[in-house]
Amino acid sequence: MSATRARSVQNEITISNPATGERVGSVAVATAADVKAAALRARRAQPAWERLGVRRRRRVLERFHDLLFERQDEIFDTIQRESGKTRREALGELLIVAGTARYYLAHGEEHLAEESHPGASPLITGARVGHRPYGLVGFITPWNYPFILSIGDALPALLAGNAVLVKPSELTPLSAELGRDLLATSGLDADLVQLVHGPGATVGAELVDHVDYLGFTGSTATGRKVAVAAAERLIPCSLELGGKNPMIVLAGAPLEEAVTGLVSGGFYNTGQTCIAVARVYVESRIFDRFAALARRRIEKLKVGWSLDWDMDVGSLVSREHAAKVMRHVEDAVGKGATVLTGGQRRSDLGEAFVAPTLLTDVDESMELCREETFGPVVALYPVRDADEAVARANDSTYGLNASVWTGSARTSRALARRIEAGSVGINSTLLIYSTFDVPMGGVKESGIGRRHGRQGILRFTQAQSIVDSIATGGGYEGVLANITSEARARSLAAAFKLMRRIPGLR
Numbered sequence: 001m002s003a004t005r006a007r008s009v010q011n012e013i014t015i016s017n018p019a020t021g022e023r024v025g026s027v028a029v030a031t032a033a034d035v036k037a038a039a040l041r042a043r044r045a046q047p048a049w050e051r052l053g054v055r056r057r058r059r060v061l062e063r064f065h066d067l068l069f070e071r072q073d074e075i076f077d078t079i080q081r082e083s084g085k086t087r088r089e090a091l092g093e094l095l096i097v098a099g100t101a102r103y104y105l106a107h108g109e110e111h112l113a114e115e116s117h118p119g120a121s122p123l124i125t126g127a128r129v130g131h132r133p134y135g136l137v138g139f140i141t142p143w144n145y146p147f148i149l150s151i152g153d154a155l156p157a158l159l160a161g162n163a164v165l166v167k168p169s170e171l172t173p174l175s176a177e178l179g180r181d182l183l184a185t186s187g188l189d190a191d192l193v194q195l196v197h198g199p200g201a202t203v204g205a206e207l208v209d210h211v212d213y214l215g216f217t218g219s220t221a222t223g224r225k226v227a228v229a230a231a232e233r234l235i236p237c238s239l240e241l242g243g244k245n246p247m248i249v250l251a252g253a254p255l256e257e258a259v260t261g262l263v264s265g266g267f268y269n270t271g272q273t274c275i276a277v278a279r280v281y282v283e284s285r286i287f288d289r290f291a292a293l294a295r296r297r298i299e300k301l302k303v304g305w306s307l308d309w310d311m312d313v314g315s316l317v318s319r320e321h322a323a324k325v326m327r328h329v330e331d332a333v334g335k336g337a338t339v340l341t342g343g344q345r346r347s348d349l350g351e352a353f354v355a356p357t358l359l360t361d362v363d364e365s366m367e368l369c370r371e372e373t374f375g376p377v378v379a380l381y382p383v384r385d386a387d388e389a390v391a392r393a394n395d396s397t398y399g400l401n402a403s404v405w406t407g408s409a410r411t412s413r414a415l416a417r418r419i420e421a422g423s424v425g426i427n428s429t430l431l432i433y434s435t436f437d438v439p440m441g442g443v444k445e446s447g448i449g450r451r452h453g454r455q456g457i458l459r460f461t462q463a464q465s466i467v468d469s470i471a472t473g474g475g476y477e478g479v480l481a482n483i484t485s486e487a488r489a490r491s492l493a494a495a496f497k498l499m500r501r502i503p504g505l506r
């Protein structure tokens with residue numbers, strides 16, 4: 001995803017509001033030595049944090065959770081000013097970060113608790129599994145949700161006992177800086193959260209060399225590169241990548257509600273959402289009605305930017321990104337796509353605004369048919385029936401999120417199970433991101449690994465198995481050592497044969 005709004009002058013990046021052009025701050029570009037020093041500071045602070053234990057680590061997260069609401073206006077202003085998004089979307093970021101904190105405050109301790117397991121043989125052995133932090137977890141993050149993806153994702157890593165080293169997008173580093181400040185104000189040793197800024201190809205690549213686990217969120221193209229770099233170092237990584245997410249609407253679906261799903265799924269955050277709706281497969285017999293309803297609702301959206309609550313759709317993150325979105329639209333229109341609404345820039349509002357766009361007659365010759373546009377552009381496709389809808393939904397290299405609208409919970413669930421995606425929403429498009437107890441992530445080229453839920457915290461830990469045996473009579477080793485005759489061998493074999501049949505010993 002090319003976007004170069006941030007100007008890098010020598011060792012500093014100047015951040016400006018893409019909606020207004022106003023300068024909103026700057027950050028220093030890290031050198032290789034800075035990244036190394038930041039990693040070292042974090043590593044020095046980590047053992048004491050791990051030794052504190054999860055209960056005492058929770059206290060920081062409790063204070064952080066409440067502080068988010070005490071300082072919410074400052075958070076909204078910072079997110080909005082560096083990204084060009086609306087105030088409602090900035091509130092959405094705060095709610096997800098607070099929700100992540102709340103979820104792991106309630107469940108983190110139980111997810112991280114040492115587990116007791118059956119040993120190799122009954123009575124004389126036992127086993128326990130502990131979850132030890134990796135040590136230093138690195139995050140490389142994009143610009144579309146600068147607070148959630150840099151700070152929200154770091155919360156479970158910290159609670160698990162790690163230090164973190166974060167490289168936010170060079171376009172939106174200020175929300176992460178504010179998040180770090182909030183964590184320090186909440187009582188966290190500031191050395192445990194290190195931020196390094198600068199271009200991905202240099203600072204991001206350098207970060208990979210110093211961490212024990214890498215959490216990457218960004219485009220599939222960059223994900224491939226960082227996965228190779230992580231593999232070279234034999235460190236694990238999770239990759240939260242792109243999507244071209246389908247929505248299926250069948251006759252029988254509540255159409256007004258489905259249009260609400262399309263509008264929020266397609267245009268929330270100006271379409272710059274990894275799980276955004278991009279392709280809508282609508283059963284032919286309701287296609288015209290659905291298209292007309294969608295068009296009418298989209299035309300009512302208020303586009304613009306302000307620090308008030310009055311806007312529905314904000315700016316794109318940069319002029320360059322707006323140009324890329326428009327290239328997709330113009331390529332499609334030039335090859336025969338029909339614009340139902342939108343289809344042009346809103347230069348009257350600023351240099352990075354694109355009108356919410358609904359297209360139809362999109363075919364394989366057009367770039368936006370398969371590639372991630374990552375802007376306020378949704379394409380409608382008529383389909384014969386559910387089977388064609390599922391086949392076309394699955395005909396993609398991506399598999400992040402999908403949504404299904406049929407009017408019947410049973411039919412929707414059956415359809416959802418046939419879709420190749422890490423998550424499927426029924427009667428909702430973006431719900432997965434707020435459902436903190438279940439894993440969220442992609443299949444196919446949408447990624448590897450999951451955030452949220454049990455997996456979302458255990459991924460920042462390594463399992464350590466502690467197996468024990470009684471010492472008497474040589475313990476477990478003694479069992480085999482004592483087989484010195486055919487009769488004993490037969491008894492042991494008979495006991496093993498029986499184990500499969502006795503509940504509790506299997």
Ligand code: NAD
Nearest residue numbers: 001141142143169200201204205218219222240241242274
């Ligand atoms: P991007 O891949 O261009 O950049 C992401 C981050 O990687 C940035 O911090 C960038 O500086 C860094 N980077 C770039 N090249 C690098 C390299 N060679 N080595 C190390 N780091 C490098 O993505 P973007 O344009 O910032 O973000 C948009 C993309 O993110 C979209 O594809 C979107 O779908 C995806 N995304 C995915 C999720 C998810 O959860 N699956 C969430 C949000 C965004």
